[in-house]
Amino acid sequence: xxxxxxxYTHGHHESVLRSHTWRTAENSAGYLLDELRPGLSVLDVxxxxxxxxxxxxxxxxxxxxxxVETHREILDRAAAAAAERGLTNLAFAVxxxxxxxxxxxxxxxxxxxxxxxxxxxxxxxxxxxxxxxRPGGVVAVRDSDFAAMxxxxxxxxxxxxxxxxxxxxxxxxxxxxxxxxxxxxAREAGFTDVTPGASTWCYATxxxxxxxxxxxxxxxxxxxxxxxxxxxxxxxxxxxxxIADAWRDWGRQEDGWFMVPHGEILCRA
Numbered sequence: 708x709x710x711x712x713x714x715y716t717h718g719h720h721e722s723v724l725r726s727h728t729w730r731t732a733e734n735s736a737g738y739l740l741d742e743l744r745p746g747l748s749v750l751d752v753x754x755x756x757x758x759x760x761x762x763x764x765x766x767x768x769x770x771x772x773x774x775v776e777t778h779r780e781i782l783d784r785a786a787a788a789a790a791e792r793g794l795t796n797l798a799f800a801v802x803x804x805x806x807x808x809x810x811x812x813x814x815x816x817x818x819x820x821x822x823x824x825x826x827x828x829x830x831x832x833x834x835x836x837x838x839x840x841r842p843g844g845v846v847a848v849r850d851s852d853f854a855a856m857x858x859x860x861x862x863x864x865x866x867x868x869x870x871x872x873x874x875x876x877x878x879x880x881x882x883x884x885x886x887x888x889x890x891x892x893a894r895e896a897g898f899t900d901v902t903p904g905a906s907t908w909c910y911a912t913x914x915x916x917x918x919x920x921x922x923x924x925x926x927x928x929x930x931x932x933x934x935x936x937x938x939x940x941x942x943x944x945x946x947x948x949x950i951a952d953a954w955r956d957w958g959r960q961e962d963g964w965f966m967v968p969h970g971e972i973l974c975r976a
Contacts, residue, residue: 724784725922727755732762735820738904738971739847746770747815750839752804752832753777753822757785761792763818768796773814775802804832807839815844823892824850824876824885833896833974840976846898849906849971852886858965864953868927871950875936886970893972900975911964919965920958924951 732740736759743749743763747770754760754774764772774797776782782799789797802808804819805828817836823829836846853873858865876883890903910919926932928944928951936942942950957963 724756728758728788729918730755730759730820732759732766734908735759736763736818736847736849737906738849738973739816739818739845740766742816742845742847742973743767748813749773749816749818750775750807750809750814750836752802752817752819752836754785754799755781757788759818759820760785760797761789761794764789764794764797765792767816768794770815771796771798773798773800773809775800775804775807777801777803805835807835809839811838812841813839815841817844817846819848821850823848823889824883825879825881827880829882829885829888829892830895833892833898837896837898837974837976842976844976846893846974846976847972848889848893848974849969850885850889851883851967851969853883855884855886855968856966858957858963860957860960860962862953862957862960864950865957867946868923868950868953871936871942871946872932875932875939875941878939878941879935886968889970889972893974898974898976902973904971904973906969906971908967908969909965910967913961916958916960916963916965920954920963924954924958927951927954 743766745767747767749763749767749772751760751763751772751774754776757774760772760774774785779801786799817840826832840846873883890901893901910916928947933947936947937944
């Protein structure tokens with residue numbers, strides 16, 4: 708996002724969007740679902756291609772979900788996803804989470820999934836999300852924690868992938884181990900009523916292993932992440948190819964298992 712922001716490490720390559728469109732409210736915002744009911748107004752910050760957004764809209768209808776992103780083309784994709792489901796209770800806007808163009812106390816729920824890890828000033832973003840949340844409403848944030856990701860078996864090259872990703876993300880100004888920091892950031896932003904938690908994604912079946920390893924192999928060599936890694940002097944093209952091969956090797960393991968942990972916070976405004 709434009710101000711006080713890191714470079715978005717992942718970009719919007721097809722391999723990235725293939726991952727993002729897999730996400731649903733059930734597998735990516737389960738900690739928030741008990742807070743939702745018909746008639747609530749929701750702000751979805753960094754909505755991406757809109758699959759979670761559409762699920763939220765279905766749950767709060769006739770309440771309105773306002774989805775914001777930094778790029779109009781991604782918003783267009785989110786709007787198309789909502790239209791395909793026949794949902795009409797959504798609005799879309801280009802916005803900067805550090806300076807949201809909404810009045811104070813505008814929304815009952817403010818939600819952000821996998822956003823704070825990419826920001827240069829996540830505390831400022833949380834303060835702004837708090838500002839636009841009505842008293843008694845909730846700010847809900849979930850972010851992965853790369854250093855806590857774990858897998859089996861120990862395929863050569865996979866540790867190199869993790870080390871490289873964390874260096875690239877931090878070189879871009881973000882914090883790849885955001886999950887463990889959410890509670891601290893929320894307290895620094897002024898929240899006093901915070902419910903912290905955690906949940907995971909796990910890829911351990913033949914289909915999910917093939918999907919997860921394939922998209923990361925492709926992302927490593929073909930997405931904007933690859934360009935940033937090489938352009939920033941973090942890796943050579945040959946090293947990226949070796950990491951992609953390691954991902955494919957892991958994906959072929961019959962006992963392959965990969966866990967992605969996430970920190971979560973529900974902050975009462």
